[in-house]
Amino acid sequence: MPAAVSFVALTRKLLLAAAACVALSLAGCATLSEEGPRTASTSLPVQGPATPLDRIATASMEGAEPGASGFRLMLGLASMDTRLVLLRGAQRSLDLQYYHLHDDATGRLVLRELRNAAQRGVRVRLLVDDLYTEDIGPLLEGLGAYPNVEVRIFNPFPTRGGMATRFGLALFDFSRVNRRMHNKLFVADGMLAVAGGRNLGDVYFMRDTDDNFFDYDVLVAGAVLPQMASIFDEYWNAPQVRTAASVLHPSGDIEAVRRAFDARVDGADTPEPVPFRTVDPLGRVTLGDELQAGHVKLAFGRAQAFADSPAKAWGQAETQRLPSGALIDTSRRLLGEAAQQAQSEIITSSPYFVPGPAALEGMRRNAARGIRQTLITNSLAATDEPVVHTGYRRYRARLLGDGMQIYEIHPNAGRALFVGSIGAGTQVRLHTKALVIDRKTLFLGSVNMDPRSDALNTEFGLRIDCPALAEEARAFFGELMQHSAFQVRLKPGSDSELEWWRVDGDQPVKVTDEEPGADLATRAKLYLQSLVIPESML
Structure with missing residues (x-):
C-alpha cells in the first residue's frame, strides 16, 4: 500500500464520523491512554554457537x-x-x-x-x-x-x-x-x-x-x-x-x-x-x-542507516547519532543534502512524487550546475493514488522546463519486466523508492518524495556507497525506462503542454498528447479533488 491514505474516501468517512462524534456530544471522542508498565528490550548480541x-x-x-x-x-x-x-x-x-x-x-x-x-x-x-x-x-x-x-x-x-470510526473518534487528536x-x-x-x-x-x-x-x-x-x-x-x-x-x-x-x-x-x-x-x-x-x-554473492561497500525519530509521530523533531553509528534525523533532508552534493547525475525512483517548493528549488540548483536529473514515477494510468498524482502534475512541466527527464510507468509494465508468466494479466505499478547518485551511491528505503514522507510519516533508509550496487540499480532503471515507461516531454514551443512517447524501439514514437489513463471526466474529478485536499496531505 502507498504511504498516503486514500484521502478522497477517507475525507468522506471522516465527515460522517465527525458528525457521529458531535451527535454523541463528543462523549466518545478520545485520545491515547497510558498503557502501564512495559519492559524495555534491545537486540540480542551475536554470541554463542554460530x-x-x-x-x-x-x-x-x-x-x-x-x-x-x-x-x-x-x-x-x-x-x-x-x-x-x-x-x-x-x-x-x-x-x-x-x-x-x-x-x-x-x-x-x-x-x-x-x-x-x-x-x-x-x-x-x-x-x-x-x-x-x-x-x-x-x-x-x-x-x-x-x-x-x-x-x-x-x-x-x-x-x-x-x-x-477510529479517525472520527480521535477527531481532536487528528x-x-x-x-x-x-x-x-x-x-x-x-x-x-x-x-x-x-x-x-x-x-x-x-x-x-x-x-x-x-x-x-x-x-x-x-x-x-x-x-x-x-x-x-x-x-x-x-x-x-x-x-x-x-x-x-x-x-x-x-x-x-x-x-x-x-x-x-x-x-x-x-x-x-x-x-x-x-x-x-x-x-x-x-x-x-x-x-x-550457505554463501551469497554480495557487493561490498560502506553504508549508513538512517531513520526519522519516532517522536515525529508526536510532531517533535529529534536528531542524534546512536552509539551504533545510526542516524536519527529527517530522512527527506538527508536525501536532499546528498542530492545537492551530486557531481554528475541523479536518478530518482518514487511512486508518489510531489516535491514541494523547497525540493523543486533544489532540483533547479542542480540543473543550473549541469547535473543530469531523471525521474521515474507512475503514470496516472498506473498509479493507485490518482489524487497524489494531481499533486505531482503541478510540478511536471516546470521540472521538464528545467531539463529533468521524466519517465512514467505504463500500466502493462510487467510484460517487459518479469520472467515467464509472473505478473501476467495484472496491473503492475512502481513502488521502489530509491536514488542513484553519480553511479556510485544508492539510497534505498521507505522514503517517498512527497509531503507525507517529509512532514508526517516516519521513514527508514540506507545510504550505500558501493559503485557496483549503484550500477546494478541504474541498469535496472534503464530497462524500466526503455521498456516499461512513457517518456514525458514538453511539446515543441510550449512550456506547459505535454507529450507521451515510447522509447523501446529503434526510434522514439509519440503515443499521445493527452494524459494516459484519464478521460475528460476523470481529469475534471481529479482537478476538483485537488482543490479540496491540501498538498500537505498527499
Missing part, C-alpha cells in the same frame, strides 16, 4: 575490508524466497518492523513462520503501525499469545473499529493519528537484514491476481547491521509505541486465541509461494538457492 544465518553471513562477507557491508539487490519473488530463508534459519532473534502487514497468503505465511520460530526458541519482536490493524488484530493477538513473542503497535488510535510509521525493516539473528520499500502482502511479491507492485529491496550483511538493529530498538522502546495487548485487549483464554490463530495461518488459503528459480543478468543463480547453499 547459527545457520551466522555462517551464511560470515561466508558471504569473506574478503571484504574491515568496516564494510555486503549487499544483494532483490527484485520481486526473490525477496520472498529470501525472507523465508531468514525466517526459517533464524535461531537467535527475529525483529520485524512494518507499516502494513496484510491478512492474505503472504502476511499469514510470515506470521506462521514467526510462530514456528518462536516455538523453536527464537525471540520474536514484531512492530507494526496501527493504521491497518483493523483486519489483522486477531492474528496479532494470536501470535502474541505464544511464548518468546512480543507484538507492539506504533502510535495507536485510542479506539478500535474501522478506519473512519494531528497525532495522521502521523504514521512507514518504516520497513527485517533483522534476523543480528547478522542478516532486509530493507527497502515492501510491506508484507501478496501485492508486493507478485502474488495478487489483479494488482501488484514491483519493488527493489536489499539483503544486507556486515558492519551496518548493528546500526539497523539499533534503529529497530529505538522504535521498539519509544514512548510512541504500545504493547499489542494494551491496544487490542485480547481475550483471556490464551489457548483459544492460539487455536484460532493456528486455524488461520495453517489453512489451505495460506499456500507456500512457488520458489523463484532463474539466473539474473549478472549470471548469478537465484538468491534463495545461494542462501540454501
Whole structure:
C-alpha cells in the first residue's frame, strides 16, 4: 500500500464520523491512554554457537575490508524466497518492523513462520503501525499469545473499529493519528537484514491476481547491521509505541486465541509461494538457492542507516547519532543534502512524487550546475493514488522546463519486466523508492518524495556507497525506462503542454498528447479533488 491514505474516501468517512462524534456530544471522542508498565528490550548480541544465518553471513562477507557491508539487490519473488530463508534459519532473534502487514497468503505465511520460530526458541519482536490493524488484530493477538513473542503497535488510535470510526473518534487528536510509521525493516539473528520499500502482502511479491507492485529491496550483511538493529530498538522502546495487548485487549483464554490463530495461518488459503528459480543478468543463480547453499554473492561497500525519530509521530523533531553509528534525523533532508552534493547525475525512483517548493528549488540548483536529473514515477494510468498524482502534475512541466527527464510507468509494465508468466494479466505499478547518485551511491528505503514522507510519516533508509550496487540499480532503471515507461516531454514551443512517447524501439514514437489513463471526466474529478485536499496531505 502507498504511504498516503486514500484521502478522497477517507475525507468522506471522516465527515460522517465527525458528525457521529458531535451527535454523541463528543462523549466518545478520545485520545491515547497510558498503557502501564512495559519492559524495555534491545537486540540480542551475536554470541554463542554460530547459527545457520551466522555462517551464511560470515561466508558471504569473506574478503571484504574491515568496516564494510555486503549487499544483494532483490527484485520481486526473490525477496520472498529470501525472507523465508531468514525466517526459517533464524535461531537467535527475529525483529520485524512494518507499516502494513496484510491478512492474505503472504502476511499469514510470515506470521506462521514467526510462530514456528518462536516455538523453536527464537525471540520474536514484531512492530507494526496501527493504521491497518483493523483486519489483522486477531492474528496479532494470536501470535502474541505464544511464548518468546512480543507484538507492539506504533502510535495507536485510542479506539478500535474501522478506519473512519477510529479517525472520527480521535477527531481532536487528528494531528497525532495522521502521523504514521512507514518504516520497513527485517533483522534476523543480528547478522542478516532486509530493507527497502515492501510491506508484507501478496501485492508486493507478485502474488495478487489483479494488482501488484514491483519493488527493489536489499539483503544486507556486515558492519551496518548493528546500526539497523539499533534503529529497530529505538522504535521498539519509544514512548510512541504500545504493547499489542494494551491496544487490542485480547481475550483471556490464551489457548483459544492460539487455536484460532493456528486455524488461520495453517489453512489451505495460506499456500507456500512457488520458489523463484532463474539466473539474473549478472549470471548469478537465484538468491534463495545461494542462501540454501550457505554463501551469497554480495557487493561490498560502506553504508549508513538512517531513520526519522519516532517522536515525529508526536510532531517533535529529534536528531542524534546512536552509539551504533545510526542516524536519527529527517530522512527527506538527508536525501536532499546528498542530492545537492551530486557531481554528475541523479536518478530518482518514487511512486508518489510531489516535491514541494523547497525540493523543486533544489532540483533547479542542480540543473543550473549541469547535473543530469531523471525521474521515474507512475503514470496516472498506473498509479493507485490518482489524487497524489494531481499533486505531482503541478510540478511536471516546470521540472521538464528545467531539463529533468521524466519517465512514467505504463500500466502493462510487467510484460517487459518479469520472467515467464509472473505478473501476467495484472496491473503492475512502481513502488521502489530509491536514488542513484553519480553511479556510485544508492539510497534505498521507505522514503517517498512527497509531503507525507517529509512532514508526517516516519521513514527508514540506507545510504550505500558501493559503485557496483549503484550500477546494478541504474541498469535496472534503464530497462524500466526503455521498456516499461512513457517518456514525458514538453511539446515543441510550449512550456506547459505535454507529450507521451515510447522509447523501446529503434526510434522514439509519440503515443499521445493527452494524459494516459484519464478521460475528460476523470481529469475534471481529479482537478476538483485537488482543490479540496491540501498538498500537505498527499
